[in-house]
Amino acid sequence: MVPPLLLLLSVWLPGDSCRAADIPEDITAEFSVRLYQRLQARGDQDNIIFSPLSVAVALGMVELGARGDTLEEIRQAVGFSQLVPGVEFSLLQNLTTALSEDDAQYVVRFANSLYLQQGVSFSPEFVHLMKKYFRAQVETVDFNQSAVVAQHINHWVENHTESKIRELLSPDDFSSLTRLTLVNAVYFRGSWKNQFRPENTRTFSFSRDDGSEVQTLMMYQQGDFSYGEFSDGSQEAGGVYQVLEIPYEGEDMSMMIILPRQEVPLATLEPIIKGPLLEEWANNVKRQKVEVYLPKFKVEQRTDLKDVLQELGVKNIFSNNADLSGMTDGKDLYISKAVQKAYLEVTEEGAEGAAGSGMIALTRNLVLYPQVMADHPFFFVIRNRQTGSILFMGRVMTPEVVEPIEDFDSI
Numbered sequence: 001m002v003p004p005l006l007l008l009l010s011v012w013l014p015g016d017s018c019r020a021a022d023i024p025e026d027i028t029a030e031f032s033v034r035l036y037q038r039l040q041a042r043g044d045q046d047n048i049i050f051s052p053l054s055v056a057v058a059l060g061m062v063e064l065g066a067r068g069d070t071l072e073e074i075r076q077a078v079g080f081s082q083l084v085p086g087v088e089f090s091l092l093q094n095l096t097t098a099l100s101e102d103d104a105q106y107v108v109r110f111a112n113s114l115y116l117q118q119g120v121s122f123s124p125e126f127v128h129l130m131k132k133y134f135r136a137q138v139e140t141v142d143f144n145q146s147a148v149v150a151q152h153i154n155h156w157v158e159n160h161t162e163s164k165i166r167e168l169l170s171p172d173d174f175s176s177l178t179r180l181t182l183v184n185a186v187y188f189r190g191s192w193k194n195q196f197r198p199e200n201t202r203t204f205s206f207s208r209d210d211g212s213e214v215q216t217l218m219m220y221q222q223g224d225f226s227y228g229e230f231s232d233g234s235q236e237a238g239g240v241y242q243v244l245e246i247p248y249e250g251e252d253m254s255m256m257i258i259l260p261r262q263e264v265p266l267a268t269l270e271p272i273i274k275g276p277l278l279e280e281w282a283n284n285v286k287r288q289k290v291e292v293y294l295p296k297f298k299v300e301q302r303t304d305l306k307d308v309l310q311e312l313g314v315k316n317i318f319s320n321n322a323d324l325s326g327m328t329d330g331k332d333l334y335i336s337k338a339v340q341k342a343y344l345e346v347t348e349e350g351a352e353g354a355a356g357s358g359m360i361a362l363t364r365n366l367v368l369y370p371q372v373m374a375d376h377p378f379f380f381v382i383r384n385r386q387t388g389s390i391l392f393m394g395r396v397m398t399p400e401v402v403e404p405i406e407d408f409d410s411i
Helices: 030-040 052-065 068-079 089-097 126-132 146-160 265-271 273-286 303-311
Strands: 002-012 046-052 106-117 137-141 180-190 202-207 212-232 241-247 254-259 287-293 297-304 333-345 370-373 378-384 390-396
Touching: 030 046, 030 052, 030 146, 030 273, 030 287, 030 303, 030 390, 046 052, 052 068, 052 089, 052 126, 052 180, 052 390, 089 106, 089 126, 106 126, 106 146, 126 137, 137 146, 137 202, 146 180, 180 303, 180 370, 180 390, 202 287, 202 370, 202 378, 241 287, 254 273, 254 287, 254 370, 265 378, 273 378, 297 303, 297 390, 333 390
Parallel strands: 002 180, 002 333, 106 137, 287 370
Antiparallel strands: 046 390, 106 180, 202 212, 212 241, 212 287, 241 254, 254 378, 297 333, 378 390
16 A cells, blocks of 8 residues: 555634735635635535635645646646746745744744654655745654654644644544655734724624524724725626725734625625635725624634545545655655644634623614624635735634523613
8 A cells, every 4th residue: 555644734813913025926816715615615504714825835845745747736726837837835935934024913823844754765855845945843753653643743733823723633644654744834813903892892693694593792893994895797696795804913914804795695605706806805995984893703624625625636646646756765655634724713802812791782873884794694814915815714604602691681
C-alpha cells in the first residue's frame, strides 16, 4: 500500500483587524467562492465557517512537493495557473507575512507545522522551501504511536489558537502507513472600529429559512458605514439585497455582510455569488449613516476537505496516482485526509466573552436611515481591503439561541 500523508487545517476567529504591504492582489477569490458553494450544497440549514486562505496555504505546502499532473491540478483549482510557475509561493508568503505583522490593533497568526515519519528520507530541498515560504516548524515523529502523535499535534494547534481549536485529530487519523502530516493553523482576534454598546443589546426573534424562529441577542448601533443595495437584474436573487461593510480597528480588515430581503431565503441569493461579485460589492458600497442590527453569534465547523477538493478538481493527491516526488525520492506518497476546523465569535466589541445586557424585547424605531436588520440568514466575508484576500467566509443560518423571557414586565 502507498503511505498516506495527512493534511490538516485549523482556524480560530474570535471576533472581529490587519495591514498589508504593497503586494499583489489575491487571485483566489473564485476558488474561495467555489469552496463555499460545495460546503453550502452539503447542508441546507447549517451555519458555515471556513478559511479560504488557510486552504490555499495548505495546498501551497503540498504543491511544493507536487510534480506533473498532480502539480497542475492544484495550480488550476486554486487559480495559480495564470501565474508564472513558482510565483504563487512568494504570493502566499507575502500575503500571510503582511497579515501577520505586529500591530497593537489586532492579532493575526499563521502557524504551519510539518511532521515527518522518523526513519524515512525526505528531500532536504522540500524541507528548506517549507521553512522559507511557510515558516514551517519541522518535527520528526513516530506515527506508529498514534495516540502520542495526536496528542502532540492537538497541543500544538491549541497553543496557536488560544485553545479555541481542540481535538483536531484523533489516534485513528494515523496508521503505520502515515509518512507525513501538514498542519496549518490560523488565529484572528480584533475589535470593531466602532463597537456596539452592550447596553443596546436585546433579545429578538431570528427567522430561519425553514420557517421557524429562535430568540437571539441582537446588537444595535447607528453610525457611518459603507453600504449598498444591489440586484442581479434577473430576480434570481429575490430582487434587491443589502451589502454592509463593518471595518475592524485599523480599517485594513472588514466583515462584509450580505443580506437578502426578509422573505427571501439565503439559498436564493447564494448561487449568484462569484469571485468578481465580491470585488464589485467592495468597490461600490458608499459611506453613509446606517442603522445596524446584528446578532451575536458563534459558528464552529469541522470540514472534511477531501471530497470538496476532489469536486473542485484536486484529485491526484488523494489517490495512488499522486506525484509528490518532490517530498521524497520515490512516488510513494498520497494524502489520506484533509481537515479544517474553524471557529468564529462575534460580540459587541469583537473580543471574546462580552456580556450582553438584560433580555428585554427589542422593537424597531422609526426608520430615518438605511436599516440593515440581520434577523434572518445572511452570508459574510472577512477580507483584507487592500489585497482582497479572503481570510474567512461563511453564513449564519442560526445565531446563538437564548431562552425567551415570557414576562418582560418583571425586568
